[in-house]
Amino acid sequence: MRLVEGRSLAAEIRRTIGQEAGRLRAEGAPPALAALIATDDPATAWYHDAIARATADVGIDFRTVRVEPADARGVIDRLDELSADSQIHGIICLTPLPPGLTLARAGERIAPRKDVDGANPTSLGRLAVGLPAFAPATAQAVMELLPAARARLVGADAVVVGRSDVVGKPAALMLLREHATVTICHSRTENLASITSRADVLVAAAGRPGLIGAEHVKPGAVVIDVGTNAAEDGSIVGDVDFDAVAGIAGAITPVPGGVGPVTTAVLLRNVVAATAIARRR
Ligand code: NAD
Numbered sequence: 001m002r003l004v005e006g007r008s009l010a011a012e013i014r015r016t017i018g019q020e021a022g023r024l025r026a027e028g029a030p031p032a033l034a035a036l037i038a039t040d041d042p043a044t045a046w047y048h049d050a051i052a053r054a055t056a057d058v059g060i061d062f063r064t065v066r067v068e069p070a071d072a073r074g075v076i077d078r079l080d081e082l083s084a085d086s087q088i089h090g091i092i093c094l095t096p097l098p099p100g101l102t103l104a105r106a107g108e109r110i111a112p113r114k115d116v117d118g119a120n121p122t123s124l125g126r127l128a129v130g131l132p133a134f135a136p137a138t139a140q141a142v143m144e145l146l147p148a149a150r151a152r153l154v155g156a157d158a159v160v161v162g163r164s165d166v167v168g169k170p171a172a173l174m175l176l177r178e179h180a181t182v183t184i185c186h187s188r189t190e191n192l193a194s195i196t197s198r199a200d201v202l203v204a205a206a207g208r209p210g211l212i213g214a215e216h217v218k219p220g221a222v223v224i225d226v227g228t229n230a231a232e233d234g235s236i237v238g239d240v241d242f243d244a245v246a247g248i249a250g251a252i253t254p255v256p257g258g259v260g261p262v263t264t265a266v267l268l269r270n271v272v273a274a275t276a277i278a279r280r281r
Pocket residue numbers: 138161162163164165166167168185186187188189192205206207208211226227228229259260263264
């Protein structure tokens with residue numbers, strides 16, 4: 001079984017970004033990311049702080065925009081301002097959002113050229129028809145990890161567990177683009193194991209700790225675990241029962257240290273790309 005480490009891949013991506021960010025800064029266009037936050041959820045604060053540290057490491061400017069009190073109008077107004085702000089090249093809208101405001105609705109206010117985490121439904125639509133667009137960073141991270149796992153995609157059976165707009169759907173679209181035969185499973189899927197156990201590539205993105213056990217995995221399959229769930233003892237666990245699956249899978253990503261670090265690195269890469277695009281306009 002191959003353990004597909006995300007940290008080393010993330011470090012590699014960040015090295016390249018650091019050089020590119022330095023070049024843009026020297027040309028007078030320092031890349032800048034804004035994160036909008038409208039919650040005091042500790043998991044969101046943790047993710048925000050991780051992004052802040054990562055931007056500092058690679059030389060990307062970072063601005064936090066807090067919406068207090070958290071209301072839908074405030075979120076929309078701040079996103080409109082950031083979309084129009086020429087000093088900002090990338091925008092990420094952290095969740096959860098205030099009641100009544102979905103990420104898709106908020107994402108509509110992010111200019112597509114600054115939509116570095118693929119929250120604008122336009123980005124997902126463009127992805128679906130093969131036009132250039134920023135895909136959600138987590139779904140991109142899944143695709144980045146597959147070569148490291150030596151996954152064969154053309155004609156392979158790929159099963160994605162989870163149909164969210166930010167992970168499951170975009171990951172499925174990207175697998176389809178690589179010519180896999182894609183099945184999407186979700187909370188209403190019947191007999192999950194009968195479907196996942198056919199998968200050559202299995203992407204688990206349900207947010208259910210330990211959902212994927214030995215009976216869900218085909219011998220030799222590549223298993224990408226997107227799940228990031230808080231366990232009772234405070235540790236972070238994936239959707240895959242790692243110990244049960246490790247002896248069956250051909251390759252597997254750990255949690256933590258798999259998809260997570262690559263997601264952050266991809267987000268930064270998108271900010272640098274958005275800055276370079278803005279300079280060419
Ligand atoms: P979500 O709650 O929006 O979607 C979960 C999906 O899983 C839904 O489509 C639902 O139908 C499906 N699902 C739930 N229970 C299921 C079951 N028993 N069987 C089959 N399908 C089931 O969550 P999300 O935002 O897509 O995130 C999914 C997981 O990925 C979470 O654990 C989240 O924390 C993690 N995540 C990780 C990163 C990262 O960078 N590592 C980023 C985003 C999300």
